[in-house]
Amino acid sequence: MRHQPLRLFYVRFLLGDESVKRKEGKGLKRDAIIDAAVQVFSSKGYHNTRMEEIAIAAGIGKGTIYEYFESKLQLFQALMERSLQTYYSKMETSDLQQLGFRERLCHLLEANFSFSRENKNLARIIYWDTDVIDEELKEWGLAIRKEKEEKLKAIVGEAITRGELREVDSYLTTLVIMGCLESMYVPIIFEDLDRPADELALQVVDMIMQGIGNK
Amino acid sequence: MRHQPLRLFYVRFLLGDESVKRKEGKGLKRDAIIDAAVQVFSSKGYHNTRMEEIAIAAGIGKGTIYEYFESKLQLFQALMERSLQTYYSKMETSDLQQLGFRERLCHLLEANFSFSRENKNLARIIYWDTDVIDEELKEWGLAIRKEKEEKLKAIVGEAITRGELREVDSYLTTLVIMGCLESMYVPIIFEDLDRPADELALQVVDMIMQGIGNK
Amino acid sequence: MRHQPLRLFYVRFLLGDESVKRKEGKGLKRDAIIDAAVQVFSSKGYHNTRMEEIAIAAGIGKGTIYEYFESKLQLFQALMERSLQTYYSKMETSDLQQLGFRERLCHLLEANFSFSRENKNLARIIYWDTDVIDEELKEWGLAIRKEKEEKLKAIVGEAITRGELREVDSYLTTLVIMGCLESMYVPIIFEDLDRPADELALQVVDMIMQGIGNK
Amino acid sequence: MRHQPLRLFYVRFLLGDESVKRKEGKGLKRDAIIDAAVQVFSSKGYHNTRMEEIAIAAGIGKGTIYEYFESKLQLFQALMERSLQTYYSKMETSDLQQLGFRERLCHLLEANFSFSRENKNLARIIYWDTDVIDEELKEWGLAIRKEKEEKLKAIVGEAITRGELREVDSYLTTLVIMGCLESMYVPIIFEDLDRPADELALQVVDMIMQGIGNK
DNA sequence: GATGAATGAGAGTTCATTCAT
DNA sequence: AATGAATGAACTCTCATTCAT
Secondary structure, eight states: OOOOOHHHHHHHHHHTOHHHHHHHHHHHHHHHHHHHHHHHHHHHOTTTOOHHHHHHHHTSOHHHHHHHOSSHHHHHHHHHHHHHHHHHHHHOOTTOTTSOHHHHHHHHHHHHHHHHHHTHHHHHHHHHOOSSSOHHHHHHHHHHHHHHHHHHHHHHHHHHHTTSBOSOOHHHHHHHHHHHHHHTHHHHHHHOOOSOHHHHHHHHHHHHHHOSBOO | OOOOOHHHHHHHHHHTOHHHHHHHHHHHHHHHHHHHHHHHHHHHOSTTOOHHHHHHHHTSOHHHHHHHOSSHHHHHHHHHHHHHHHHHHHHSOTTOTTSOHHHHHHHHHHHHHHHHHHTHHHHHHHHHOOSSSOHHHHHHHHHHHHHHHHHHHHHHHHHHHTTSBOSOOHHHHHHHHHHHHHHTHHHHHHHOOOSOHHHHHHHHHHHHHHOSBOO | OOOOOHHHHHHHHHHTOHHHHHHHHHHHHHHHHHHHHHHHHHHHOSTTOOHHHHHHHHTSOHHHHHHHOSSHHHHHHHHHHHHHHHHHHHHSOTTOTTSOHHHHHHHHHHHHHHHHHHTHHHHHHHHHOOSSSOHHHHHHHHHHHHHHHHHHHHHHHHHHHTTSBOSOOHHHHHHHHHHHHHHTHHHHHHHOOOSOHHHHHHHHHHHHHHOSBOO | OOOOOHHHHHHHHHHTOHHHHHHHHHHHHHHHHHHHHHHHHHHHOTTTOOHHHHHHHHTSOHHHHHHHOSSHHHHHHHHHHHHHHHHHHHHOOTTOTTSOHHHHHHHHHHHHHHHHHHTHHHHHHHHHOOSSSOHHHHHHHHHHHHHHHHHHHHHHHHHHHTTSBOSOOHHHHHHHHHHHHHHTHHHHHHHOOOSOHHHHHHHHHHHHHHOSBOO
């Protein structure tokens, strides 16, 4: 019982069909519910959040949520999917392929930092609430992580081949970079670290590339 | 509402207080319960774990847990405290003070890696289940993290002063190092990364100190 | 709170009242809704049927049902009334009064069997779904049954007086006959018993009249 | 998670084990819950009965029911099973095999009548609440009925062979007899028909065997 | 001290009904 | 008149906690 009248909707939308406004409203309401869910889930955690709280936060009735999502778990999954879309669309901008490793890394870090800052609640969920909500969801979370890791590892490997990096272990390097990304969430989210994202990125890239050792 | 009768207990124990013997027996069973709790909580998460499951895992009756812990939350808190004690006792061995930064860092990484490997369940809880179980617990988790961070930052600052490191931002450096520590948990815990801890540590320290850039 | 504007409606209809035409249109849709309700209620039972299913079966919107019926219960009541009207109109044909007991009984049985066969859904509701949907409805169902019983008992009494039957207890006889009627529903409705209704009726009447004992 | 420590229980019971009393109490409580369920279900119907009402009727807490039954539906199934056991144990007394058809039929009718009278609530459920509670349950109900029918048909067939009955259709005869049984429930249950069961049985058997026709 | 049967507050979910469009 | 999105009362079931044994 998923909502997938997408194609028909699109046609009507192009034709300017009146009925679309209603459908459009439905899409908007769906989003509004996810927005509310992000707020509540991120501050209280999945299990401590009652469906009614989300409804209240969204300014709607409890039952209305079930018009758009089949269950609490599905709402959370939808939230995660939309969040990751937002996250990835922020990461993968256009013509990164052309850039050198240092620039790509710098962009990656900066995008991560600013995403975290602008979407604190989302980020909190993406990085903290990977709790064991559901076995399937856990697997999914790990798979997402693995995918991210593989992409990064390919980039690292390529950079080594190109001679941009010295002969390091590409896997460990990947882990170190991911660690640097992740280590910043806590201060950004919980401690309101307010240094400019680009400056932060530059400094961290510098440390990663040159190392912190004296000479 | 933290459990801190530890010191008083210790005094009585040294004095041979009668009540301690009972407490000692109690202590053993208490520990057994926490052991069981570690198993179950770490594999199913806090909210998906039922008190009865812990009781069964501990081979005792459900009601007995309440003889030793006031509530599920308090049991989890006690577990976290004991886990962190174990963790820290592993980290802060003897005469690290004398060593140079590189050696201390290396030791820290190695200790972390081997701890994670030897105490997968514990590590899983410490790094993953800091979920929003309870507002108070969340604050406490963050405070612990902050404390860790401060200690590390002091060490970094000192190393810079001593000229062991170049003039980097000690705070960012701390975050990067913590990121490197944390980034290894997932592969170790979930993917059974099996490289020797000391070798891993050496490689990562090398990357951190020299950087990964070519020249 | 029974629906009984039936007579008034009939008068207006004969007089050509304008309001009737609207009502007539309404009457058609009303009937269509009841038709749909018969389908759904009879296959899923009262409580397992959702108003929306009836609406879908009727090819109309959910809210429209409420233009014609005040509530789910009232829809069911209306359905029962119409069903019983249909049932009785099938039973009480023309000049049965003239016939002898055997013929009347035979007609009754045959009419019942063919009604059941031709209106399986209706029959299922009439004989099976008199479940405890509502206290008032239960009383009503019992009253209907009692009425049926009284009619039959009068016929039986008369037949005894006329000497068509031997001196049996007219009440018990009535119950036995009703039992024979009812006992056929299950095989007809659920097992598609396909013997011709008239043949079935003859055989059963024969058993009732002559008994099954040898000699 | 069914309760089936029956064998172990039995051994302990024979040995007079103390722990049995508790288990025995459990069995008693299980029965008490079913008793309460019979009361409530039979007067309000399955769907109008709330679990809490059953709990209150049983003088226990709502959650306690779930210690003994997995769900509302399972409670109802258990109730039906126990009811049918009670019913059948009443029907199938000892040495009916020896008796002639007339005597067996008489016994069957009498047993049915007195069962209905003594277990009005049970009977109400067995004969009236075969509502579409659940598809599976409906099938089961029909299967039970079919089984009953087959047994009776065999007896009828045998009686015909022995020449106790004239050459009637054994299937129809079976249906007629079942109809006679069933037709008595309503007056007995809802109208407190108070004639002695044995007398009723004799009269009905007489009608069935000799017929009601004059001569 | 140990137990586990009993409990009931609380949560997710359903669906008859309403009402703005 | 017709609709179906929105609603919230009502219901089942769970599980931390209690307490009599």
